Amino acid sequence: xxxxxxxxxxxxxxxxxxxxxxxxxxxxxxxxxxxxxxxxxxxxxxxxxxxxxxxxxxxxxxxxxxxxxxxxxxxxxxxxxxxxxxxxxxxxxxxxxxxxxxxxxxxxxxxxxxxxxxxxxxxxxxxxxxxxxxxxxxxxxxxxxxxxxxxxxxxxxxxxxxxxxxxxxxxxxxxxxxxxxxxxxxxxxxxxxxxxxxxxxxxxxxxxxxxxxxxxxxxxxxxxxxxxxxxxxxxxxxxxxxxxxxxxxxxxxxxxxxxxxxxxxxxxxxxxxxxxxxxxxxxxxxxxxxxxxxxxxxxxxxxxxxxxxxxxxxxxxxxxxxxxxxxxxxxxxxxxxxxxxxxxxxxxxxxxxxxxxxxxxxxxxxxxxxxxxxxxxxxxxxxxxxxxxxxxxxxxxxxxxxxxxxxxxxxxxxxxxxxxxxxxxxxxxxxxxxxxxxxxxxxxxxxxxxxxxxxxxxxxxxxxxxxxxxxxxxxxxxxxxxxxxxxxxxxxxxxxxxxxxxxxxxxxxxxxxxxxxxxxxxxxxxxxxxxxxxxxxxxxxxxxxxxxxxxxxxxxxxxxxxxxxxxxxxxxxxxxxxxxxxxxxxxxxxxxxxxxxxxxxxxxxxxxxxxxxxxxxxxxxxxxxxxxxxxxxxxxxxxxxxxxxxxxxxxxxxxxxxxxxxxxxxxxxxxxxxxxxxxxxxxxxxxxxxxxxxxxxxxxxxxxxxxxxxxxxxxxxxxxxxxxxxxxxxxxxxxxxxxxxxxxxxxxxxxxxxxxxxxxxxxxxxxxxxxxxxxxxxxxxxxxxxxxxxxxxxxxxxxxxxxxxxxxxxxxxxxxxxxxxxxxxxxxxxxxxxxxxxxxxxxxxxxxxxxxxxxxxxxxxxxxxxxxxxxxxxxxxxxxxxxxxxxxxx
Numbered sequence: 001x002x003x004x005x006x007x008x009x010x011x012x013x014x015x016x017x018x019x020x021x022x023x024x025x026x027x028x029x030x031x032x033x034x035x036x037x038x039x040x041x042x043x044x045x046x047x048x049x050x051x052x053x054x055x056x057x058x059x060x061x062x063x064x065x066x067x068x069x070x071x072x073x074x075x076x077x078x079x080x081x082x083x084x085x086x087x088x089x090x091x092x093x094x095x096x097x098x099x100x101x102x103x104x105x106x107x108x109x110x111x112x113x114x115x116x117x118x119x120x121x122x123x124x125x126x127x128x129x130x131x132x133x134x135x136x137x138x139x140x141x142x143x144x145x146x147x148x149x150x151x152x153x154x155x156x157x158x159x160x161x162x163x164x165x166x167x168x169x170x171x172x173x174x175x176x177x178x179x180x181x182x183x184x185x186x187x188x189x190x191x192x193x194x195x196x197x198x199x200x201x202x203x204x205x206x207x208x209x210x211x212x213x214x215x216x217x218x219x220x221x222x223x224x225x226x227x228x229x230x231x232x233x234x235x236x237x238x239x240x241x242x243x244x245x246x247x248x249x250x251x252x253x254x255x256x257x258x259x260x261x262x263x264x265x266x267x268x269x270x271x272x273x274x275x276x277x278x279x280x281x282x283x284x285x286x287x288x289x290x291x292x293x294x295x296x297x298x299x300x301x302x303x304x305x306x307x308x309x310x311x312x313x314x315x316x317x318x319x320x321x322x323x324x325x326x327x328x329x330x331x332x333x334x335x336x337x338x339x340x341x342x343x344x345x346x347x348x349x350x351x352x353x354x355x356x357x358x359x360x361x362x363x364x365x366x367x368x369x370x371x372x373x374x375x376x377x378x379x380x381x382x383x384x385x386x387x388x389x390x391x392x393x394x395x396x397x398x399x400x401x402x403x404x405x406x407x408x409x410x411x412x413x414x415x416x417x418x419x420x421x422x423x424x425x426x427x428x429x430x431x432x433x434x435x436x437x438x439x440x441x442x443x444x445x446x447x448x449x450x451x452x453x454x455x456x457x458x459x460x461x462x463x464x465x466x467x468x469x470x471x472x473x474x475x476x477x478x479x480x481x482x483x484x485x486x487x488x489x490x491x492x493x494x495x496x497x498x499x500x501x502x503x504x505x506x507x508x509x510x511x512x513x514x515x516x517x518x519x520x521x522x523x524x525x526x527x528x529x530x531x532x533x534x535x536x537x538x539x540x541x542x543x544x545x546x547x548x549x550x551x552x553x554x555x556x557x558x559x560x561x562x563x564x565x566x567x568x569x570x571x572x573x574x575x576x577x578x579x580x581x582x583x584x585x586x587x588x589x590x591x592x593x594x595x596x597x598x599x600x601x602x603x604x605x606x607x608x609x610x611x612x613x614x615x616x617x618x619x620x621x622x623x624x625x626x627x628x629x630x631x632x633x634x635x636x637x638x639x640x641x642x643x644x645x646x647x648x649x650x651x652x653x654x655x656x657x658x659x660x661x662x663x664x665x666x667x668x669x670x671x672x673x674x675x676x677x678x679x680x681x682x683x684x685x686x687x688x689x690x691x692x693x694x695x696x697x698x699x700x701x702x703x704x705x706x707x708x709x710x711x712x713x714x715x716x717x718x719x720x721x722x723x724x725x726x727x728x729x730x731x732x733x734x735x736x737x738x739x740x741x742x743x744x745x746x747x748x749x750x751x752x753x754x755x756x757x758x759x760x761x762x763x764x765x766x767x768x769x770x771x772x773x774x775x776x777x778x779x780x781x782x783x784x785x786x787x788x789x790x791x792x793x794x795x796x797x798x799x800x801x802x803x804x805x806x807x808x809x810x811x812x813x814x815x816x817x818x819x820x821x822x823x824x825x826x827x828x829x830x831x832x833x834x835x836x837x838x839x840x841x842x843x844x845x846x847x848x849x850x851x852x853x854x855x856x857x858x859x860x861x862x863x864x865x866x867x868x869x870x871x872x873x874x875x876x877x878x879x880x881x882x883x884x885x886x887x888x889x890x
Contacts, residue, residue, distance in 0.1 A: 024123075028116045029064050030105040033078050034345035037101020041085065041411060042121035044107050044114060044145030044155075045078045047071060047348060049275050051110040067108035070355045073304050073391035076335055077169075078104045078348065080401040081144055083334045084408035095416055103139075106348060107146060109275050114151045115158070118143070122164055141434055142167065142411045144404060148273060149173035149220035156185040163435050167411060169403035170323075172298065173220045174227060177456040184435055186457040188403040188410070189298070190486075192224040192271075194461035195321050198484040199269060199295055200231045201494040202319060202465070208293075208522040209236030209543050212265040214256065214280075216244045216272040224271040224297065237524060237543035239265035244272055248279050257283050260292065267522040269295040274303050281306055285314050293504070293520045296320035298463070302399055304391040307468050307476045315468060316476070317504030321484070322464040326402040326447050335393050336385045356390070357383045399464075406451050406459075413451075414438040461486035465494075469502040587745035588651050588813040588820075595651050598820050605644035605827055612835050613637040619842050624849045632683070632706065636676040637835070642669035643827040647820045654732035659747035663730060664721045666823065667758040671717030673830065674765040674796075675710045681772045681789050682709075717761055724754030746815070763800065769793050788834050795829030 031047070048067035056062055085100045103121060107114035124139035143159065146152045147170035156176070159166050160183050168176075168187040176182055177191050203211065211232055215221030221244070229238050240263050242256045257280070260268065270277070277300055294315055300306060301320020340361055341349045350361050359379035385393070414437040421437075442452040453459060465482035482496035503518045528534055528547035535546045589595050616633055619625050625633070646669050649662035683706065728751035735744035749755045770793035803822040810818045841848045 028120050030113075030117055030120070031067060031108075031347045031351060032106060032345060033082060033102065033104040033348050034343070035082065035085070035101045037085075037089075037099045039098060039415065040101045040103060040140045041081075041408070042140035042143040042145075043078060043081050043102060043104035044117055044121075044143060044147075044151075045074070045104060046109045046147055046275075047074050047078070047106040047351075048108045051108045051113060065108070065110065065113055067106060067113075070351050071305075072352065072355055073394075075348065075352045076392055076398065076401055077147075077404060078106075079335055079338070080328070080331060080398070080404045081408055083328075083331055084405050086334075087330070088408070088412045094412055095419070098419070100412070103345075104348075107151065109148070111148075111151055111154060114146055114148070115154060118155045118158060122159065122162060138162075138164070140164070141415070142438075144169065144407045144411070147171060147400070148218075149176065149223075150218040152176060152185065153182075153219055156182045160184045163433070165411070165414075165435050165438050167407040167438075169407050170299070170400055171220070173223050175219055175223050177458065179456060182457075186407075186410070186438060186453055188406045188451075188459050189323055190461035190463070191456070191458050192220070192297075193227060194484075194486055195298060195463065196224060196227045196231060197461075197486070198321050198463050198465070198494065199228065201484065202295065202496070203232070203267065204235065205494060205496060206519060208267045208520075210239050210265045210267070210522045210524040211236060212239045212260065212263055212268040213241045214244060214268065214270045214272070215242075216276040217246050218273070218276075220273065220299075221271045221276075228269060228271070237541040239263045239524070239541075244276050244280055246276065250279075253279050253283050256280060257287055257289060260284070261287070261289055264524060265522055266291065266520050267293045267295065269297075270300070271297045272300060274300045274305065277306065281311060281315070285311050289314055290504075291520075293522070294318040298323050301466055302478050304394075307478055309474055309476060312468070312470065312476050315504075316470065317502045318468040319481075319501070320466045320468075320478075322466045322478075322480070323399040323403060324462045324464055324483075325399045325480075326405075326449065328398065328402060328405055329446075331398070331401070331405075332393055338385060340379070340381050353379060353381075353383070356385070356388060356392070359383075406445065406449075409443075409445060410438065410441050410451055410453075413443050414441045417441070465496060467501050585745060586742050586813050587653055588816045589653065590651055594813070594817055598817065598824070599648065599651055601824055602644050602647040602820070605824060605831070606641050609637050609641040609644060609831060612831070612839060613641070615839060615842060619849075622842065622849050624838055624841050631703065632676050632680050632710075633835075635710065636673060636680070639669055639673040639676060640827055640831050643673055643823060647823045650816050650820050650823075654745050654747045656731060659730040659732050660725055662747070663749075663755065663758065664725065667717050667721050667762065668714060670762050670823075670826075671765065672710070672714040673827075674762060674769060675713035677789055677792065677830070677834070678713070678765055678769040678772070679706050679709050681769055684789075685772065685775075713765065717758070720754070720757050720761060724751055724758065727751060728754060744813070759800075763797075766793055766796050766800075770797060788837060792830045792833035795833060796826045799826045799829065 048070050050067070050069035052066040052068055054063040054065060081104060082102060085102050088094055089099055105117040105121070107117050121140045121143060122138065142165040143155075144167050146155055146166075146168060149171040150173075152166070152168050152171035153173070153176065156166050160181075163184055165184050165186060168185070168189070170189055171187060172189050172192045172195060174191045174193045176185055176187070177193075213225050213228060213232075215225035225241060229241060232238055240259050242259055244256065245252050272280075290313060292314070294317075296318050298321045301318070301322045306315065307318075338349060338352070340353045342363065350364065354360055354364065357379060359377040361379045361381070411434075414434055417437040417440075418434055439453060439457070442450070444450050451459070461484070463484040464480045465484060466478050467481045469477055469479050471477040479500070479502075481500045482494065484494050486493055498519075503520060524541065524544040525534075525546070528545075532547040533550050535548045536542055537544050537546060588598075590599060613634065616625055616630065616637065620630055642665065646662065646665040649658055649665055652658065730747045730750045733746060733748040735746055770790065773787075773789040773793060799822050803818065806818045807815060807822075
């Protein structure tokens with residue numbers, strides 16, 4: 001600390017005369033690609049998969065880390081970035097008069113190397129730095145990379161301090177969506193949250209509930225498997241969850257394979273980078289683990305390293321989530337025109353050439369001793385890439401390359417927006433803050449795909465679903481079998497072509513041909529069959545259970561259902577505890593023959609009443625109508641119409657409304673009807689009594705008194721109904737006591753007393769009316785209506801007296817039918833007995849419809865009465881004693 005204090009003091013004292021110089025002590029050496037430009041972009045890629053650590057014994061100055069394990073298939077990643085930049089430089093509309101350059105480094109799949117590469121990119125390669133004000137352009141304005149999530153986390157923390165944008169093309173860890181921790185991080189690959197969702201949708205689609213999960217021991221794997229396990233537990237169970245060590249531990253890998261073999265889970269999901277899987281895959285193949293359905297994360301689902309014939313017996317049929325591919329025009333010719341370069345900044349070109357053709361370039365041979373040089377094949381530089389067939393130029397495998405291509409164009413478009421912004425018109429001064437414009441970039445590339453970032457710096461989630469299948473030449477091909485589009489909406493994200501999927505059951509037959517009939521199952525316990533229920537095994541996940549028979553009063557009618565149906569044996573009959581046959585439901589409906597007949601009869605009666613009413617209205621000024629109290633006759637016909645129509649309330653499935661309405665309408669209608677008849681009878685008697693000298697009865701029973709009497713008598717019935725509905729109204733019920741095989745829908749009276757009062761009041765009015773009419777039967781025939789009223793009341797009383805035992809003894813819907821029959825029979829009896837003679841005279845014998853004919857004692861009414869009695873005698877003889885029938889004739 002004291003040296004720092006001295007330095008600061010000297011700076012204060014001599015700041016005006018001392019030039020501060022920062023000198024770089026030593027440069028890190030990286031394999032890379034370089035092209036000079038006005039504005040530089042950085043890139044981080046994994047081309048070598050291994051690193052060789054230097055001697056760290058602290059006895060000497062350590063050498064730099066060296067890279068090994070050059071992977072040809074990955075070299076097209078940095079080449080794609082170089083191609084995109086050259087394409088942008090040729091575009092006159094995008095970044096005109098500006099040439100983009102690039103500096104691309106290989107981090108060798110090593111975090112320390114990646115961090116060194118990152119700091120090298122943002123600090124530049126100048127030997128000395130004199131401008132400490134940080135003015136002018138930075139060494140690179142943005143970095144495309146890193147492909148590893150764990151690397152991106154560490155690098156982005158550094159870059160965020162300087163607001164340098166980092167656009168990754170392969171880092172998918174959901175943790176990187178946190179904008180507070182990683183404000184300058186963007187990516188052109190969807191977050192793992194969407195990858196997990198795609199996997200879950202596939203698993204749900206095939207109803208797999210018993211899943212194994214494996215993840216690499218880094219941020220990418222652990223965040224993904226945590227989210228995956230949480231989602232699976234919503235509908236299924238995790239059989240096992242294992243972690244692949246980043247450092248190759250043989251014993252741990254063997255233990256993971258042992259767990260796989262012992263588990264009954266047939267579906268296994270693996271979240272791992274390509275570099276973390278070789279040891280596990282090798283051990284699985286060596287131990288001949290077959291019959292497993294593997295689901296691969298996007299980092300290894302399309303790997304040409306693993307999708308090979310040697311691994312196919314164990315991994316054939318693997319279903320994977322893959323980055324959406326896109327064809328980049330002109331890329332393949334660009335890749336095939338590569339040649340070695342003597343520039344040390346382009347060392348990756350030389351390494352690629354030597355790896356591709358298995359030779360050594362002259363400058364690299366010179367670094368070896370002469371003895372070993374004799375045994376090394378020398379590269380001529382004239383080798384032709386077009387004669388090779390490797391994953392380097394295989395367009396179908398360019399999934400990450402398409403993300404790199406989009407990342408470069410996203411930076412270019414945001415840079416274009418920065419440059420196009422005029423001073424004073426944008427959010428920042430001096431055309432600064434590329435990060436601001438990168439957040440808002442939104443364009444459609446030449447492939448028709450929209451490139452944009454959401455609030456977390458992520459693109460729209462869109463994946464290909466791929467499947468490892470055997471090719472005709474014996475190799476392995478990775479075929480696209482569907483897509484997952486998060487923007488399609490709930491329930492529509494996943495699209496699969498099941499007929500194109502290759503399923504591997506682990507047998508020799510299936511491993512050589514495509515088998516669309518075999519779809520693997522993965523469940524801890526077989527689904528319980530109908531008639532049984534689940535009983536969870538103690539200490540086991542809920543997906544592991546035994547199937548035991550359902551208890552009494554419970555059924556299970558579907559395979560694999562978690563819940564039982566608690567049944568009411570009163571309404572259905574259980575069969576083998578797997579189904580419940582509902583008992584037959586019975587009520588008088590409009591569909592059966594009896595209901596149709598009664599409905600038609602009721603409608604006919606209502607129409608007949610209205611027809612008689614229209615006849616009386618038309619002939620209201622004739623003597624017959626006037627002599628029979630036309631106003632009461634009209635009211636009586638209206639009430640009869642209501643009596644016929646109230647029968648319809650008894651037909652159909654009972655409801656609370658119809659149950660209350662049927663009895664109210666029935667009671668009030670018949671009370672009104674009988675009240676009218678009673679008043680008519682009284683009027684007839686008073687009319688004849690009034691002819692006696694000194695009798696003034698008609699004065700006290702005029703029209704107003706007649707109306708009042710009818711109203712009061714009907715109102716009393718209305719009060720009875722109101723009290724009944726208020727205290728204990730009728731309600732629909734299901735009668736299961738009468739027949740064991742049927743459920744009878746009927747209306748419970750609610751209160752027997754209420755129903756008895758309603759019927760009793762109607763019966764009281766009918767008896768009074770009958771007695772009065774019977775006493776007045778001997779009045780003069782021409783003006784006497786009492787005999788017809790007597791006859792109608794005789795029918796009415798006979799019908800309802802007969803109704804009581806029939807109602808009690810009738811089963812099911814016949815109970816309602818008996819009640820309807822009583823309503824219709826009594827209504828027809830009143831209508832015919834009272835109005836048929838009058839209609840006969842009005843319509844058929846109009847010559848008798850005169851005052852002279854009515855005054856003549858020729859008794860046409862008696863003739864018609866006897867004729868009507870003769871016609872109806874067979875019916876009446878069944879419901880009334882003969883003595884009563886002949887009584888009016890005496």
